[in-house]
Amino acid sequence: MNDDVAAREIAREQEFVDTVYRQLEDSARSAEELAAEGRARGQLGHEGGLVERDAMLFQAAKRIATLDAAHEGLVFGRLDMREDVDPEPRYVGRIGLRDGNRDILLIDWRAPAAAVFYQATHADPKGVIRRRILRSQGVTVIGVEDDLLDPEADEASTKELPIVGEGALMAQLSRARDRSMHSIVATIQAEQDQAIRAPEKGVVLITGGPGTGKTVVALHRAAFLLYGDRRRYETGGVLVVGPSGVFMRYIERVLPSLGETAVALRSLGDVVDGIAATRRDDPRVAEVKGAAEMAEVLRRTARQSVPGAPREFRTFYRDDVLLLGSRELGQVRRQLLSMGPRNRSTNKVASTLIDHLWRQVKSERARERTKEDFADEMRTSDAFLDFAASWWPVLDAATVLGWLRDHDVLHRVTEGVLDDEAVRLLAKSWGEELSVEDIPLVDELRYLLGDPPLVDDEEEDPLGLADSSLAELTTASDREYGGRRSWAPPTNRVEDDGYAHVLIDEAQDLTPMQWRMVGRRGRSATWTIVGDPAQSSWPIPAEATKARAEALGTKDLHEFHLSTNYRNSSEIYAFAAAYAERVGLHADLPNAVRSTGNDPEERTVTDLEEGTRTALADLVGSVDGTVGIVVPVARHAEVSRWLASWPEYAEQSAGDDARVVVLTGLETKGLEFDGIAVVEPNEIERESSTGRATLYVVLTRATQRLVTLSRG
Numbered sequence: 001m002n003d004d005v006a007a008r009e010i011a012r013e014q015e016f017v018d019t020v021y022r023q024l025e026d027s028a029r030s031a032e033e034l035a036a037e038g039r040a041r042g043q044l045g046h047e048g049g050l051v052e053r054d055a056m057l058f059q060a061a062k063r064i065a066t067l068d069a070a071h072e073g074l075v076f077g078r079l080d081m082r083e084d085v086d087p088e089p090r091y092v093g094r095i096g097l098r099d100g101n102r103d104i105l106l107i108d109w110r111a112p113a114a115a116v117f118y119q120a121t122h123a124d125p126k127g128v129i130r131r132r133i134l135r136s137q138g139v140t141v142i143g144v145e146d147d148l149l150d151p152e153a154d155e156a157s158t159k160e161l162p163i164v165g166e167g168a169l170m171a172q173l174s175r176a177r178d179r180s181m182h183s184i185v186a187t188i189q190a191e192q193d194q195a196i197r198a199p200e201k202g203v204v205l206i207t208g209g210p211g212t213g214k215t216v217v218a219l220h221r222a223a224f225l226l227y228g229d230r231r232r233y234e235t236g237g238v239l240v241v242g243p244s245g246v247f248m249r250y251i252e253r254v255l256p257s258l259g260e261t262a263v264a265l266r267s268l269g270d271v272v273d274g275i276a277a278t279r280r281d282d283p284r285v286a287e288v289k290g291a292a293e294m295a296e297v298l299r300r301t302a303r304q305s306v307p308g309a310p311r312e313f314r315t316f317y318r319d320d321v322l323l324l325g326s327r328e329l330g331q332v333r334r335q336l337l338s339m340g341p342r343n344r345s346t347n348k349v350a351s352t353l354i355d356h357l358w359r360q361v362k363s364e365r366a367r368e369r370t371k372e373d374f375a376d377e378m379r380t381s382d383a384f385l386d387f388a389a390s391w392w393p394v395l396d397a398a399t400v401l402g403w404l405r406d407h408d409v410l411h412r413v414t415e416g417v418l419d420d421e422a423v424r425l426l427a428k429s430w431g432e433e434l435s436v437e438d439i440p441l442v443d444e445l446r447y448l449l450g451d452p453p454l455v456d457d458e459e460e461d462p463l464g465l466a467d468s469s470l471a472e473l474t475t476a477s478d479r480e481y482g483g484r485r486s487w488a489p490p491t492n493r494v495e496d497d498g499y500a501h502v503l504i505d506e507a508q509d510l511t512p513m514q515w516r517m518v519g520r521r522g523r524s525a526t527w528t529i530v531g532d533p534a535q536s537s538w539p540i541p542a543e544a545t546k547a548r549a550e551a552l553g554t555k556d557l558h559e560f561h562l563s564t565n566y567r568n569s570s571e572i573y574a575f576a577a578a579y580a581e582r583v584g585l586h587a588d589l590p591n592a593v594r595s596t597g598n599d600p601e602e603r604t605v606t607d608l609e610e611g612t613r614t615a616l617a618d619l620v621g622s623v624d625g626t627v628g629i630v631v632p633v634a635r636h637a638e639v640s641r642w643l644a645s646w647p648e649y650a651e652q653s654a655g656d657d658a659r660v661v662v663l664t665g666l667e668t669k670g671l672e673f674d675g676i677a678v679v680e681p682n683e684i685e686r687e688s689s690t691g692r693a694t695l696y697v698v699l700t701r702a703t704q705r706l707v708t709l710s711r712g
């Protein structure tokens with residue numbers, strides 16, 4: 001293939017791409033005009049005008065956002081079909097566009113008509129003679145890569161289709177990595193496409209070893225679902241859950257680059273609205289907090305009496321002394337708890353207490369009055385109302401979790417459920433801020449406590465609890481039990497938690513309590529779940545599987561398996577796979593397709609700091625993209641200090657886009673780097689009961705170069 005042909009083909013494609021961008025500008029202009037018209041209508045002054053304006057502005061803003069997002073690499077594919085199928089070339093892009101005559105100019109990659117672009121193979125060309133991928137920088141086409149899928153049809157054809165390039169996939173896989181994930185829309189492979197386009201029913205479960213594209217496939221699937229049923233998924237919401245904040249930042253560009261901006265991306269510490277946690281508990285504590293037994297502990301906790309609340313109520317009524325002591329209050333408490341979640345009963349507290357008090361009214365003078373007279377008097381008594389409000393306040397979940405800081409409460413609610421060691425670990429685990437592992441516990445309590453009833457009618461809410469701010473009502477016990485809080489008290493209601501689609505990435509790491517948390521958000525949702533059991537950091541897989549089954553209920557399961565590793569060079573993956581086999585991880589071993597000729601290096605050094613510095617220099621000098629230094633948790637601070645003290649990396653290790661970063665093994669989940677230096681791999685392995693799986697994850701993060709460093 002000579003360069004002239006390639007240059008000519010690129011120039012031809014550029015002509016088409018220019019036409020598409022002109023059309024895009026026209027569309028953007030119409031969207032702007034629509035927005036301007038919308039604003040003008042709002043000034044008409046009547047209500048209908050305002051509604052219309054809002055609808056128009058909303059539509060226009062969405063269209064503008066989509067057009068903006070799709071700008072980069074807008075056109076990426078072309079199909080030349082057999083003449084009898086379609087005489088004209090078909091172009092595939094990030095979004096669909098029509099020209100001024102409403103004829104199709106560009107097919108949205110998610111449209112059924114584009115499926116053939118991904119599914120045609122040499123064995124089954126599906127009418128495609130040549131598949132072409134356009135590589136662009138901004139609006140400029142810089143290369144084309146062709147696949148001749150049907151040579152016989154090509155010979156018979158009059159189209160004369162030149163074949164250019166050596167494979168877009170390899171070019172894409174060899175590119176230098178930066179700190180964010182990129183869309184793979186142009187080079188999606190057939191087995192990935194099947195998972196992306198799976199029918200939107202039940203649960204789609206995607207498994208595959210490291211680097212098989214599970215994350216990118218899942219994100220493209222979210223975009224596919226939105227395209228197929230925009231109304232359902234935009235109104236009902238799509239929730240994407242990943243392991244950490246770093247991971248969410250890593251993937252956050254993919255969906256907007258596919259034109260989708262309406263998806264909630266949450267890390268596991270962020271799933272509950274209004275609360276954000278980043279601190280991780282020690283793995284042994286995480287094991288206790290994540291286990292299914294915690295559900296029983298919390299069920300009991302939610303039934304405890306409010307610590308610090310008054311223990312009795314005494315009042316005079318005519319000639320009677322009325323007393324609610326611990327026995328009576330215990331009875332009322334059980335009665336209220338039997339009516340359902342605690343906060344939902346806040347409008348029944350006063351009347352239930354009044355019932356019990358009235359039973360004690362005996363004197364003749366008192367009996368001259370009716371029960372209603374008595375109730376009216378109580379409902380206007382400050383002493384009674386204050387008592388009721390502090391004895392049965394609206395409780396927020398974080399405050400109730402704080403009750404477990406109390407030694408007596410903790411022992412009472414864990415008895416017979418957790419062993420002594422687990423209780424000891426829990427007792428010393430509570431920090432100033434909630435941890436990622438605390439979030440499912442808070443969520444569990446939110447559901448156990450329930451939302452306070454929504455009432456306008458004062459009659460039904462004599463204590464005014466439903467309307468008052470939670471913060472005000474809970475400050476007393478907060479001060480005592482809640483510790484300092486870094487989050488706003490949740491005001492969201494559990495009934496608003498549900499989503500239309502729930503997508504879980506790195507699903508192998510979810511604890512039973514986390515499955516319960518996400519399960520509550522997907523009761524009537526469709527699901528996409530991706531994961532690789534061999535990379536799991538949860539030590540009791542059977543428990544997690546059971547919790548997952550409970551979260552999914554009776555939904556149908558559709559399984560897909562991905563078998564090619566697109567991340568690691570074949571040399572690096574061979575090394576990682578040999579490790580997995582040696583330590584008995586029973587890993588699903590994909591086939592790594594790209595060879596670099598660079599074998600991983602296992603270095604033994606006498607001075608760890610010097611050795612790390614040398615390895616880093618080697619990696620930074622030999623790869624173009626990012627470099628990760630992966631360390632045992634206990635060495636994180638030390639190695640970060642080293643890096644900060646090396647002047648040659650001052651610039652490259654600063655900011656969110658830093659080229660060089662220090663991470664612990666668990667922090668590397670889902671991420672990738674061109675070069676990886678692993679400091680003291682044996683320590684990472686010994687760090688927790690699932691250290692071998694963590695080290696396997698670490699060894700599968702590098703695209704080009706891998707060095708391990710151990711002190712000799």
Ligand SMILES: Nc1ncnc2c1ncn2[C@@H]1O[C@H](COP(=O)(O)OP(=O)(O)OP(=O)(O)O)[C@@H](O)[C@H]1O
Nearest residue numbers: 184187188189210211212213214215216566567670
């Ligand atoms: N069809 C494809 N074309 C181009 N690149 C691809 C393709 N499929 C996957 N990749 C690339 O391979 C890398 C790994 O993908 P991804 O992170 O989604 O894999 P994963 O299965 O989630 O990995 P892990 O389980 O190890 O975290 C990414 O850089 C991704 O862009």
